[in-house]
Amino acid sequence: MSIKKSPWIIHYDGSSCNGCDIEVLACLTPLYDIERFGIINVGNPKHADILLITGGVNQQNKTVIKNLYDQMAEPKAVVAIGACACTGHFFAECYNMLGGVDTVIPVDVFVPGCAARPEVIIDGVVKALAVLEKKQQEKVTA
Amino acid sequence: MFEDQEIVTIERSELISRAQKISKEGYRLVQIGCTKQSDHFQIDYTFDKEYRFYNLRLSIPLDHPTLPSISHLIMPAFLYENEMHDLFGIQVSDMILDYQGKFYNIAKKAPFATISAADTTTEKG
Amino acid sequence: MAKRTIVPFGPQHPVLPEPIHLDLVLEDEMVVDVLPSVGFIHRGLELLCQKKSFQDMVFVAERICGICSFIHGVGYCQGIEKVMNLDIPKRAQFLRVFWGELSRVHSHLLWLGLAADAIGFESLFMHSWRVREKVLAIFEETTGGRVIFGAAKVGGVRIDISQDKLDQLAIALDEIQKEYEPLAKVFLEDYTVQHRWSEVGYLSKEDAHQLGAVGPTARASGLPQDMRKLRYGAYEDLEVEPIVETAGDCYARCVVRVKEIYQSLDLMRRVIHKIPAGEIETKVTGFPQGEYFSRVEQPRGEVVYYVKGNGTKFLDRFRVRTPTFANIPPLLQMLKGCTLADVPAIVLSIDPCISCTER
Structure with missing residues (x-):
């Protein structure tokens, strides 16, 4: 049994400007079509294996992100998409921003770019698959 | 081409009557904005009627700034007034919907009121 | 009286790519009050x-929102240019219109896709986004970026498009239109779409005006309001007639957007036809001193930038009032009296852009 063949993803928009969000959505649509790899975008965190987060963390959404992460079943992986999710980008200087996603939850893969391109996002998800696989094996042996 | 913009300075006490008059004339509220100046807050009430730009401007002191709400005359104003309260710490009285400072839920209280442009520009500029 | 229940909607919701939270007060299935x-x-x-210096602020303005990114940049630049009394070359202004209208097409196609997805019409969603990729391809060919491409700058634009390229783009636009036509037909004629959206989320003309609706939301309620009529930039030479529908429901808002895509494609063709040769930027010297409210039309409606310079490289104040912020009061009005199942469709019908709204 391998999650690798069909990982389900959930997308949450931290405090992104939408640029990365629409690129995540673009991955699902005909030109890039990640569904051909068995990847399905779901709305329920309990069904998801990989959490994609765009945008940085601010005061209000940090509990939302934490909740979403906690609701996901093990093994799980987190992919931070775009410069804001990685480090906060120039919004890190703003008074209401805490910084990148890793300030709240552990992040496995960082995807660079402003906005991150669909090719890079797909690459990031594929990298997350390896992480998932490793986590699953650890779980089995433990 | 740049549009002509009419900016009228009024007194704080005139606000309600002016807002009432202008909304009766069929103007639409475009925005309410606040700008921190060195010795006062500058409040802008922007209206529009058939592409005619009309702006009411008033100033209030930096210490304990208060404003009467116009949201019972012009409903959309409550969003801007709550925003002003959260960002600038201006107390707006009698809003139709008062978020009590929870509109943006920001970590810092009235961030726009504490940092002044003059401070940062002398530092860096 | 039925018992009142409060149902939370969002912030993480399958139909919304962005987080907004509504507390819906329900009586049985009927929404009686909404608290955003x-x-x-x-x-x-x-x-x-x-x-950030006033020139670097263009990048910040472009990242207010990734969907209408370019127009945000242009609106900000226009404010600074007025304050500094800069004369922008005609070619730069035409290029701004070209990318601006292309952004509108991309944004509306995006909305059509999301809206189709919200009513469960998945194949229509996929087709809308397939056509949208062709629009993004033009962005990429001309600027190198897909959604945020930083082509606007204070004093003009950064990148020129050669005449050969423009001629090729005219052909590409025709292709887009050809692929878009069958899609538009589905939105305009399909029974499912009409049935799902007609008479849902009604907003009267009076309410639209009173509550300050802007953009397609206002135009679908019969208000001929389009900031391009202010004839800023190259719109001075390109006449635009607002597209108006009178029904005021979700379907009318969809029809407005479907028709605006044709209008924008047409405008771009006129740009390619009329664009003059010459410089693409003027040299910027000195620092802005003074203030201006710059108003431009975005895919979602009127946006206002207030810039106030104090004679240094840092601005005193930069304020944005984005279209979705103005469309929240009309949205609250639309939601009252609808059923719970209609809420996602109505929320989407104003084309909410939350990152714009909250900045």
Whole structure:
């Protein structure tokens, strides 16, 4: 049994400007079509294996992100998409921003770019698959 | 081409009557904005009627700034007034919907009121 | 009287790519009151104007929102240019219109896709986004970026498009239109779409005006309001007639957007036809001193930028009032009296852009 063949993803928009969000959505649509790899975008965190987060963390959404992460079943992986999710980008200087996603939850893969391109996002998800696989094996042996 | 913009300075006490008059004339509220100046807050009430730009401007002191709400005359104003309260710490009285400072839920209280442009520009500029 | 229940909607919701939270007060299935709460994306970028120079602020303005990114940049630049009394070359202004209208096509196609997805019409969603990729391809060919491409700058634009390229683009636009036509036909004629949206989320003309609706939301309620009529930039030479529908429901808002895509494609063709040769930027010297409210039309409606310069490289104040912020009161009005199942469709019908709204 391998999650690798069909990982389900959930997308949450931290405090992104939408640029990365629409690129995540673009991955699902005909030109890039990640569904051909068995990847399905779901709305329920309990069904998801990989959490994609765009945008940085601010005061209000940090509990939302934490909740979403906690609701996901093990093994799980987190992919931070775009410069804001990685480090906060120039919004890190703003008074209401805490910084990148890793300030709240552990992040496995960082995807660079402003906005991150669909090719890079797909690459990031594929990298997350390896992480998932490793986590699953650890779980089995433990 | 740049549009002509009419900016009228009024007194704080005139606000309600002016807002009432202008909304009766069929103007639409475009925005309410606040700008921190060195010795006062500058409040802008922007209206529009058939592409005619009309702006009411008033100033209030930096210490304990208060404003009467116009949201019972012009409903959309409550969003801007709550925003002003959260960002600038201006107390707006009698809003139709008062978020009590929870509109943006920001970590810092009235961030726009504490940092002044003059401070940062002398530092860096 | 039925018992009242409060149902939370969002911030993480399958139909919304962005977080907004609504507390819906229900009586049985009927929404009687709505309390919006925002702030999930509030970054406070207006204050960055005290840390970034007025020229760098263009990049910040472009990242207010990734969908209407270019027009945000242009609106900001226009404000600064007026304050500094800069004369922008005609070619730059035409290029701004070209990318601006292309952004509108991309944004509306995006909305059509999301809206189709919200009513469960998945194949229509996929087709809308397939056509949208062709629009993004033009962005990429001409600027190198897909959604945020930084082509606007104070004093003009960064990149020129050669005449050969423009001629090729005219052909590409025709192709887009050819692929878009069958899609538009589905939105305009299909029974499912009409049935799902007709008489849902009604907003009267009076309410639209009173509550300050802007953009397609206002135009679908019969208000001929389009900031391009202010004839800023190259719109001085390109006449635009607002597209107006009178029904005021979700379907009318969809029809407005479907027709605006044709209008924008047409405008771009006129740009290619009329664009004069010459420089693409003027040299910027000195620092802005003075203030201006710059108003431009975005895919979602009127947006206002207030810039106030104090004669240094940092601005005193940069304020944005985005279209979705103005469309929240009309949205609350539309939601009252609808059923719970209609809420996602109505929320989407104003084309909410939350990262714009909260900045």
